[in-house]
Amino acid sequence: MIVVTGGNGQLGRQIVQALKERVGTNFVVTVRDTAKAADLAAQGIAVRAGDFEKADEIAKGIEGADTILMMATVGPTEARVRQYKNLIDAAKRQGIKRIAFVGYLADQPQSPFPSTPSILQTLAYLKEQGFAPINLRNGNYAEAGLMTATRALASGKIVSPAGSGKISYVSRRDLARATARILTESGNEGKSFALTGPRAYGHAELAAMLSEATGKTIVYEDIPPEAYKAQLEAATTPPPLVAFMTGAAATVKGGYLSEVSYTIGDLTGIPAEDGLAFIKREIQKTLKA
Numbered sequence: 483m484i485v486v487t488g489g490n491g492q493l494g495r496q497i498v499q500a501l502k503e504r505v506g507t508n509f510v511v512t513v514r515d516t517a518k519a520a521d522l523a524a525q526g527i528a529v530r531a532g533d534f535e536k537a538d539e540i541a542k543g544i545e546g547a548d549t550i551l552m553m554a555t556v557g558p559t560e561a562r563v564r565q566y567k568n569l570i571d572a573a574k575r576q577g578i579k580r581i582a583f584v585g586y587l588a589d590q591p592q593s594p595f596p597s598t599p600s601i602l603q604t605l606a607y608l609k610e611q612g613f614a615p616i617n618l619r620n621g622n623y624a625e626a627g628l629m630t631a632t633r634a635l636a637s638g639k640i641v642s643p644a645g646s647g648k649i650s651y652v653s654r655r656d657l658a659r660a661t662a663r664i665l666t667e668s669g670n671e672g673k674s675f676a677l678t679g680p681r682a683y684g685h686a687e688l689a690a691m692l693s694e695a696t697g698k699t700i701v702y703e704d705i706p707p708e709a710y711k712a713q714l715e716a717a718t719t720p721p722p723l724v725a726f727m728t729g730a731a732a733t734v735k736g737g738y739l740s741e742v743s744y745t746i747g748d749l750t751g752i753p754a755e756d757g758l759a760f761i762k763r764e765i766q767k768t769l770k771a
């Protein structure tokens with residue numbers, strides 16, 4: 483039996499729907515607040531409580547599983563690793579062998595992405611505990627690119643110290659289709675899957691596409707990291723968010739999000755949608771509405 487943890491989030495819900503298409507309702511979803519997942523229960527999916535912070539609760543949540551999808555959470559490294567360990571320790575006690583972890587493409591040891599240490603520490607812990615984790619190296623969400631695009635349309639510019647770094651945007655839906663496949667097929671233990679869109683784009687290309695699609699002039703301003711940080715601080719951005727945003731921009735600039743793979747198409751028979759095409763389509767929908 484498959485247990486999808488964090489099944490009430492934006493990626494989690496897409497995975498739930500993709501799994502439903504493959505195995506009906508023959509799986510379990512854990513969520514932090516079951517009341518917020520009443521619609522999933524109404525579809526006939528078993529919904530259990532599963533806050534990773536509550537060791538006993540998540541242990542109960544995964545009971546009976548043979549495969550667990552371990553959702554990535556948010557927050558400082560120490561908190562995330564503590565949460566993941568609660569799940570991993572419970573899985574080990576219960577003799578559950580197969581864990582797929584929602585990782586990230588920028589998981590190189592030298593990556594400046596703020597969440598990378600939690601990913602690397604968790605994969606190392608899984609291995610220490612005798613698991614052969616399935617590492618889902620998710621690319622940057624196309625939906626995140628859409629948010630950048632939406633802000634750019636309001637201000638006329640994309641401002642970031644990301645240089646000419648590129649991003650292989652991929653939609654949550656495409657990630658979910660591939661994830662459902664990986665979870666339901668045997669033999670993936672110990673493998674890493676780079677799940678990305680079919681091409682990578684820099685902010686200059688995103689700005690050019692937006693200008694062409696909307697008739698407005700959108701420019702990309704590649705500013706020094708210190709100036710970017712100062713701008714965020716002047717806008718009273720909370721310090722952890724400043725650290726996250728500057729780290730994320732450095733990650734793009736360093737090329738850690740530019741890797742392109744065709745794994746989603748290879749796994750599912752349907753290629754991942756091009757990231758820029760996704761953003762353009764969604765922007766055009768908004769403009770027509």
Ligand SMILES: NC(=O)c1ccc[n+]([C@@H]2O[C@H](COP(=O)([O-])OP(=O)(O)OC[C@H]3O[C@@H](n4cnc5c(N)ncnc54)[C@H](OP(=O)(O)O)[C@@H]3O)[C@@H](O)[C@H]2O)c1
Nearest residue numbers: 488490491492493494514533534535554555620621622623
């Ligand atoms: N690849 C990318 O571009 C990208 C971008 C942003 C984030 N991410 C990572 O990918 C994850 C999924 O993305 P998303 O868009 O689905 O984010 P999301 O909508 O914010 O969902 C996050 C999920 O994690 C769950 N969660 C948080 N803390 C938890 C805990 N202590 N115990 C159990 N579950 C917990 C949330 O539960 P509730 O529903 O109860 O809140 C929610 O289901 C994020 O959490 C983040 O780590 C990836």
